[in-house]
Amino acid sequence: MPDMTELQPYADVYGKLAPLRRREADWLRVMRDDAMRSFLDQGFPTVQDEAWRYTDLRALSGTRFVTDPAASRTAFENEKSLRPELDVDTLFFVNGWFRPQISDQPAGVRVTSLPEAGHSPEFLETMRHFHHFPMDSLQELNVALGMGGVFIEVPDHTKLKRPLYIIHWSDSHGGLCQPKTVLRMGRGARATIIEDFRGAEGKMYFTNSMTETFLDRGAALEHCKLQSEDRAAFHAAVFRAIQTEESALSSISLAFGSRLARHTGDVLFSGPGAKCSLTALSVGEGDQVLDHVTGVDHASPACGSEQLFKNILGGSSRGIYTGRVLVRRDAQKSDAHQTNRNLLLSGMAKADSRPQLEILADDVKCSHGAVIGQLDEDSVFYLRSRGIDEKVARGILATAFAAEILEGIKHDGLKEKVLHRMREKLKRLGEET
Amino acid sequence: MTDPGSFLDKEYRYGFVTPVDSETAPRGLNEDIIRFISKKKNEPKFMLRWRLKAYAEWKKMKEPSWASVQYPAIDYQDIIYYSAPKSQKDGPKTMDEVDKEILKTYEKLGIPLEEQKRLAGVAVDAVFDSVSVATTFRGKLKESGVIFCPFSEAVRTHPELVEKYLGSVVPVTDNFFAALNSAVFSDGSFCYVPKGIRCPMELSTYFRINSADIGQFERTLIIADDDAFVSYLEGCTAPIRDKNQLHAAVVELVAHDRASIKYSTVQNWYAGDRDGKGGIYNFVTKRGLCKGVRSKISWTQVETGSAITWKYPSCILAGDDSVGEFYSVATVNNHQQADTGTKMIHLGKNTKSTVISKGISARFGKATYRGLVKIVPRAENARNYTQCDSLLIGDRCGANTFPYIEVENHSSRAEHEATTSRIDEDQLFYCRQRGMTAENAVSMIVNGFCKEVFRNLPMEFAVEATRLLGVTLEGSVG
Numbered sequence: 001m002p003d004m005t006e007l008q009p010y011a012d013v014y015g016k017l018a019p020l021r022r023r024e025a026d027w028l029r030v031m032r033d034d035a036m037r038s039f040l041d042q043g044f045p046t047v048q049d050e051a052w053r054y055t056d057l058r059a060l061s062g063t064r065f066v067t068d069p070a071a072s073r074t075a076f077e078n079e080k081s082l083r084p085e086l087d088v089d090t091l092f093f094v095n096g097w098f099r100p101q102i103s104d105q106p107a108g109v110r111v112t113s114l115p116e117a118g119h120s121p122e123f124l125e126t127m128r129h130f131h132h133f134p135m136d137s138l139q140e141l142n143v144a145l146g147m148g149g150v151f152i153e154v155p156d157h158t159k160l161k162r163p164l165y166i167i168h169w170s171d172s173h174g175g176l177c178q179p180k181t182v183l184r185m186g187r188g189a190r191a192t193i194i195e196d197f198r199g200a201e202g203k204m205y206f207t208n209s210m211t212e213t214f215l216d217r218g219a220a221l222e223h224c225k226l227q228s229e230d231r232a233a234f235h236a237a238v239f240r241a242i243q244t245e246e247s248a249l250s251s252i253s254l255a256f257g258s259r260l261a262r263h264t265g266d267v268l269f270s271g272p273g274a275k276c277s278l279t280a281l282s283v284g285e286g287d288q289v290l291d292h293v294t295g296v297d298h299a300s301p302a303c304g305s306e307q308l309f310k311n312i313l314g315g316s317s318r319g320i321y322t323g324r325v326l327v328r329r330d331a332q333k334s335d336a337h338q339t340n341r342n343l344l345l346s347g348m349a350k351a352d353s354r355p356q357l358e359i360l361a362d363d364v365k366c367s368h369g370a371v372i373g374q375l376d377e378d379s380v381f382y383l384r385s386r387g388i389d390e391k392v393a394r395g396i397l398a399t400a401f402a403a404e405i406l407e408g409i410k411h412d413g414l415k416e417k418v419l420h421r422m423r424e425k426l427k428r429l430g431e432e433t
Numbered sequence: 434m435t436d437p438g439s440f441l442d443k444e445y446r447y448g449f450v451t452p453v454d455s456e457t458a459p460r461g462l463n464e465d466i467i468r469f470i471s472k473k474k475n476e477p478k479f480m481l482r483w484r485l486k487a488y489a490e491w492k493k494m495k496e497p498s499w500a501s502v503q504y505p506a507i508d509y510q511d512i513i514y515y516s517a518p519k520s521q522k523d524g525p526k527t528m529d530e531v532d533k534e535i536l537k538t539y540e541k542l543g544i545p546l547e548e549q550k551r552l553a554g555v556a557v558d559a560v561f562d563s564v565s566v567a568t569t570f571r572g573k574l575k576e577s578g579v580i581f582c583p584f585s586e587a588v589r590t591h592p593e594l595v596e597k598y599l600g601s602v603v604p605v606t607d608n609f610f611a612a613l614n615s616a617v618f619s620d621g622s623f624c625y626v627p628k629g630i631r632c633p634m635e636l637s638t639y640f641r642i643n644s645a646d647i648g649q650f651e652r653t654l655i656i657a658d659d660d661a662f663v664s665y666l667e668g669c670t671a672p673i674r675d676k677n678q679l680h681a682a683v684v685e686l687v688a689h690d691r692a693s694i695k696y697s698t699v700q701n702w703y704a705g706d707r708d709g710k711g712g713i714y715n716f717v718t719k720r721g722l723c724k725g726v727r728s729k730i731s732w733t734q735v736e737t738g739s740a741i742t743w744k745y746p747s748c749i750l751a752g753d754d755s756v757g758e759f760y761s762v763a764t765v766n767n768h769q770q771a772d773t774g775t776k777m778i779h780l781g782k783n784t785k786s787t788v789i790s791k792g793i794s795a796r797f798g799k800a801t802y803r804g805l806v807k808i809v810p811r812a813e814n815a816r817n818y819t820q821c822d823s824l825l826i827g828d829r830c831g832a833n834t835f836p837y838i839e840v841e842n843h844s845s846r847a848e849h850e851a852t853t854s855r856i857d858e859d860q861l862f863y864c865r866q867r868g869m870t871a872e873n874a875v876s877m878i879v880n881g882f883c884k885e886v887f888r889n890l891p892m893e894f895a896v897e898a899t900r901l902l903g904v905t906l907e908g909s910v911g
Contacts, residue, residue: 329829330828347810347844353836353837353838354835358833360830360831361825362826364854364855366854368851369850371848371849372838372845373848
């Protein structure tokens with residue numbers, strides 16, 4: 001039974017948000033009511049739940065986080081300093097609320113903030129598809145309380161010239177930030193979106209984000225998520241994609257920050273010939289817990305999925321990978337591969353890996369592999385024999401290990417930015433060990 | 434091929450019933466039944482206490498539901514927990530005293546005890562329904578100091594060993610089926626190999642369920658003392674019946690310093706008919722404890738029978754430098770379901786484990802590999818290698834792979850690899866264009882797929898396993 005004293009603050013916030021909900025479409029209100037009820041019934045996941053076996057949320061569930069509607073209007077000054085110095089269109093979320101005033105209006109794309117989008121038939125049509133995915137209670141919480149979101153439509157055959165850069169900034173102590181991004185890619189549309197999660201130093205907040213994308217026939221999406229939250233913060237995010245025929249997706253998740261983070265990537269192939277690539281890199285220090293979960297549902301034949309998840313773990317950090325590939329009956333000619341590689345840099349670090357295949361069709365090529373190990377001592381020796389000191393040598397090898405993931409970032413400016421953040425992180429790791 | 438699963442088809446050759454009068458306990462389970470069993474077996478007091486404790490624990494437990502298998506609820510009060518061939522009451526002193534009918538049964542099974550007597554090689558302890566019928570070669574084993582006898586006898590003749598080791602690897606509280614087994618187990622095999630002894634022959638147990646409606650609960654306990662070695666084989670069959678029968682066995686292995694135990698199973702319980710009617714529910718707990726330094730436990734299993742298999746032969750690698758191995762072939766055809774795998778728990782330093790698992794699914798069969806590799810912080814320099822491959826034959830079958838890998842120190846290394854695919858068209862084509870029939874080609878490819886595991890079986894079993902898997906193509910020309 002869930003602990004009601006833990007959940008009461010959320011029920012209270014839900015009551016407080018009632019006036020905002022009244023402005024929304026009926027179907028959205030029903031959906032939120034159902035989700036809230038479901039969240040209160042289940043409570044926060046515990047380690048007894050098989051899916052959360054390695055990720056202990058007690059520190060999170062014991063803290064009271066609140067969503068304050070007033071936070072959606074407060075002044076926000078450091079907008080300029082947060083803007084990426086890249087050739088991109090920027091959208092701002094502050095404490096989980098979308099801020100259209102300070103966001104760019106990208107050309108060729110329709111960007112609508114959520115309460116408004118709720119009344120559009122396109123939004124309803126898009127949201128209908130996502131019922132397919134199973135929900136855990138954190139996702140229910142987002143559906144119930146995530147008021148500040150954005151609906152982005154990329155029309156048919158539109159190719160976005162510049163990436164969409166979505167900044168999620170959090171600075172409210174004890175804040176529950178629940179951004180929601182819904183993206184609809186029209187037929188043959190092409191786009192790159194970057195989600196960048198950051199927060200003010202020392203603030204303990206909880207980001208519970210949801211990004212849902214629908215790829216119409218032949219659409220191609222590149223998605224890159226940077227998680228550099230403050231080390232005091234909690235982070236949970238789900239990225240979902242429905243891929244119809246011949247669509248292509250590449251999603252990269254980079255987990256550097258927060259004390260406990262979980263990224264869930266769910267993909268459904270609803271039409272034949274779709275392809276997806278899910279990759280991730282976690283770099284853990286101190287007592288960080290960095291968790292990645294994936295679920296790829298091959299519901300249509302002739303689709304291909306590729307997963308590569310890497311963890312570099314120092315301090316007493318913990319890296320977790322749970323990947324599920326389901327190939328349904330008659331989804332012949334499926335191609336699915338999962339790889340999870342873990343590098344343990346210190347004696348206290350832990351890695352848990354659960355790659356899972358469920359195959360119900362026979363004409364398939366499916367495989368998975370997982371390795372948990374350490375740097376190759378021969379390689380370290382080689383570098384040292386060339387006059388490189390040990391710390392630097394280990395740094396070089398760890399960077400090389402990570403490079404495979406970063407290579408996947410096609411935008412040069414972004415790649416440089418990520419590389420910089422990773423080097424900083426690895427440097428701290430090197431000093432720690 | 435018209436029906437790709439047909440190559441695995443085989444008439445179940447062991448589906449006969451032997452008309453032997455048997456003495457059975459009434460249906461159902463309560464403390465009185467346990468007392469009845471204990472009394473029948475003439476057991477010392479500690480055994481009854483232990484059973485009753487297990488029963489009390491079992492009543493508190495819930496049947497596990499996490500495995501990827503589906504079956505109707507089992508009514509545990511509708512099972513007969515004890516059945517013994519009547520004429521066996523006084524126990525055979527020599528082979529000649531064994532019931533002729535029973536001996537005939539074993540002949541049909543292909544393990545004529547008489548012949549075993551002459552052919553030096555395997556010492557057999559045969560368990561018929563719930564009691565141990567005969568143990569061959571006891572004299573010869575005794576010479577070398579090896580104790581190999583039915584469990585019920587060991588309880589009387591070596592109570593101190595039984596009391597010391599029983600439940601030390603699989604405690605009564607371990608899981609639902611192990612607790613049930615602990616409460617009602619009727620017989621099984623016991624083996625103790627003393628210090629420094631290399632067991633002079635392969636030991637073997639043959640299990641058979643004969644009576645209807647009975648559950649078979651056998652218990653096997655093998656102890657290899659310092660520097661000892663033993664190789665143990667286990668085989669199982671049951672008659673064809675429409676109703677599902679329960680088999681919940683527990684096997685415990687203990688290996689002391691530098692000891693080595695090799696445990697091989699060819700499991701060929703009745704699997705049910707083509708529509709999935711009948712068959713054995715095989716819910717087994719097998720675990721080995723590598724207690725001493727440099728000890729080794731190796732599991733090899735060939736799972737071809739049973740309607741449902743639910744078993745995870747595991748190794749607890751407690752001693753430094755100890756080694757655990759698991760080699761498995763699991764075949765599911767028609768409506769069979771198998772959820773099997775292993776646990777390798779690395780506790781000692783420099784421990785090593787190897788897991789090779791091959792799953793073959795045909796028609797509506799569903800095979801699941803579920804495994805855990807756990808390396809705790811103090812298990813420095815531990816090493817694991819896991820490979821599990823699945824072969825799919827037909828588009829209605831399924832294969833799941835659920836490994837769990839947990840590494841908690843940074844000097845250890847764990848590797849896992851798995852693939853799922855069907856038989857390679859090119860390989861098939863190559864064989865066909867060399868003039869092989871489709872069945873022969875499939876059979877050869879499947880045998881090749883399993884070779885790594887068969888190689889680890891003792892000779893006699895390797896032959897049987899290969900035959901079980903491959904030669905049964907007769908009458909299934911596609």
